[in-house]
Amino acid sequence: MIKKHAVLSLLQGCRSLRQLKQLHGFMVVAALANDVIPMSKLVDFLSHPEMGDFSYAQSILQHINFRTTYLYNSIIRGISLSDEPEAALTMYRDMQRLGLSPDNFTFPFVLKAIDKIRHPTFGCCVHARVAKTGYEADVYVCTTLIHMYISCGEIGSARTLFEHAANRNVVTWTTMIAGYVESGRGSEAINLFRDMEVAGMQPNEITVVHALVACGQCRDLETGIWIHDRLLQWDIDPIGSNVVLATALLNMYAQCGSLKTARVLFDRMPQKNEVSWNAMIGVYNQFGQFDEVLRLFENMRTLEFKPDNVTWLSVLGASANKGAMILGQGIHAYLEKTNGCRHITVSTSLMDMYSKTGDAQSALKIFHCMKGRDLLVWTSMIIGLAKHGHGREAVNLFKDMQHDGAAPDHITFIGVLTACSHAGMVEEGQEYFNSMGNIYGIKPTMKHYGCMVDLFSRAGQLAEAERLVKSMPIQPSIMIWGSILTGCEIHGKVDIAERIGRQIIELNHQCSGVFVLLSNIYAGAGRWQGVEQTRKLMWQKGLKKVRGSSSTECRIFHLHNFTAALT
Structure with missing residues (x-):
């Protein structure tokens, strides 16, 4: 008996697998290898998801004279939390073959394993066993079942189970609410x-965090304000009590368009973490307030918060849209030193930043260094080259993409058709346009037709452009007619421009740019009467010529010093 107590004490203080194996040897010598209590403690340690050894635990289970539901539960629990959850299902089957009945501890562990592998068929089988053994009334088992169905995409089954649940606690309600949020059903x-x-x-x-996320999804500001008021009624300070709750609240206001309220809440937060900073920075980026993104980023760095990949994505996006290449280059240098470029999303954002700021060579350099390129990477690079006049390079990259086995989508085709237009590659453009439906089953949209009309118009094939517009299965936009007018201006086709102009006038569209373009075409041909008529029509419609504007790189934070601090 003394030996047994000593072993239990040693097991309690065991801190490594090596020590445990020594204790196991001692237990075998001391004839304790078939004693239920010490062997159960031994298997508990071996089933730890971080310090344990599942193979060793399973081996012990095979060589002892007794096998209990408790022992199987210990191993199933550990495996369900590991990187190989399938093995937990095998153990579940084995215990039933031995005649052992799973209990209210077994089912949640097995269902968690099913969550990870997304196996609804196995989940239904476990559910049937749960119902047969009467554990469906157990609130913990029932909640885990609901979560399993949600994870497997069976939201309807989850709701049915929820509605028929005999016992529901706050976790059950929260699980179902979170399931709807994760499914985009706010x-x-x-x-x-x-x-x-x-x-x-x-x-x-x-629960409140998930409800606020749902309000943001639906842009339901009224309910969001109601939840905020309820928190105050429950004596919960949503700003001072919990940084996660505060972040969800400011995100809700921002998603619902109340950006000022979101910023007030953010400034009032006594404690902030990287998530709350990222949330506010991301919101400004989403609403196109790129100056504020860069200001917040500087404040974040000043307060010594460490940016992560989410931060870099927002800041690189703002840098690209502001044309702030110096800042982007500084971030790139920092990411190179910290191995941040290993993440494909960050590398894609860097590539996009260089493309938007006109440095196609740097973008290509990043592109060629990237491993495991996905469709987004290929498409971003193709569009980046196309927009900056590198049409042939973009088309060649599209060919490389096809050889690589990546299937283009409708956005990729916008990029390649734009490239063909800028490079004057009419035949190639027609070929790619036809391949959309014939090979890839993609139905052309207004943007694709617009690219083709622009391609024909730039090349002087205005009759072909007009024929394509008239054959469109959808009503052509004013921009498409404008593309033909641009072609008319380039190639001096006044007669076609006049005919297109009449059609635009019939559309009664309030677009001053088209009328200005038509006026310029008349002026270029010396048709001053047409110029006068067009300007008179603009006056009758109350249209004014929009003044041109320009922008320069904004050095808000003394970027030379700022980027130097980064690197």
Whole structure:
């Protein structure tokens, strides 16, 4: 008996796998290898997801005279939390073949393993076993079942189970609400949150976070304000109590268009973390307030918060849209030193930044260094080259993409058709346009037709451009007619421009640029009467010529010093 107590004490203080194996040897010598309690403690240690050894635990299970549900639960629990959750399902089958009945501890571990591998068929089998053994009434098992169905994409089955659940606690309600949010069904999440209130169930902070995310998805500011008020009624300070809750609240206001309120909440937060900084920076980036993105980024660095990949994506996006190449280059140098460029999303954003700021060679250099290029990477590079006059290089890259086995989508074709237009590659453009439907099954949109009309118009094939417009299965936009007018101006085709002008006038479109273009065409041909008529028509429609504007790189933060600090 003393030996047994000593072993249990040693097992309690065991801190390494090596020590455990020594204890196991001692247990074998001391004839304790078939004692239930010490062997259960031994298997518990071996089933730890970080320090344990599942193979060793399974081997012990095969060589002992007794096997209990507790022992199987320990191993199944550890494996379900590991990188090989499939093995937990094998153990679940084995224990039943031995005649051992799973209990209310077994099912949640098995269902968590199914969550990871997304196996709804196996999940249904486990559910049937749960119902047969009566554990469906167990609130923990039922909640885990609901989560399993949500993870497997069976949101309808999850809701049915939720509605018929005999016992529901705040975790059950939160699981179902979170499931709707994760499925992009924010309105249903909001309705369920309101039902929770009616049912008298007090939500916790996690529930509220998901409900606020749902409000942001639906742009439901009214409900978001109501939830904010309810928090105050529950004596919960959403700004001072929990940084996660505060971040969700400011995100909700921002997503619903109340950017000023979001910023007020952000400034009031006594504690901020990288997530809250990223949330505010990302919101400004989303709303196109790129100067504010860069200001917040500087403040974040000043307060010694470490930027992560999410931060870099927003800041690089702002740099690209501001044309702030110096800042982008500084970030690039920093990422090179910290191995941040290993992440494909960051590399793609860097590539996009160089493309938008006109440095195609630097963008290509990053592109060629990237491994595991996906469709987004190929498309971004093709569009970047096309927009900056490197049409043939963009088309060649598209060919490389096809050889690489990547299937283009509708956005890729916008890029390659734009490239053909800028490079005057009419035949290639027609070939790629026809391949959209014939080879890839992609139905051309207004933008694709616009690219083809622009291609024909630039090349002087205005009759072909007009024929294509008239054959379109959708109503052509004013921009498409404008492309033909641009071609008329380039090639001096006044007669076609006059005919197109009449059609635009019939559309009664309030676009001053088209009328100005038509006026310029008349002026170029010396048709001053046509110029006068066009300007008179603009006056009758109340249209004014839009003044031109220009922008320069904004050095808000003394970028030379700022980027030097980064690197």
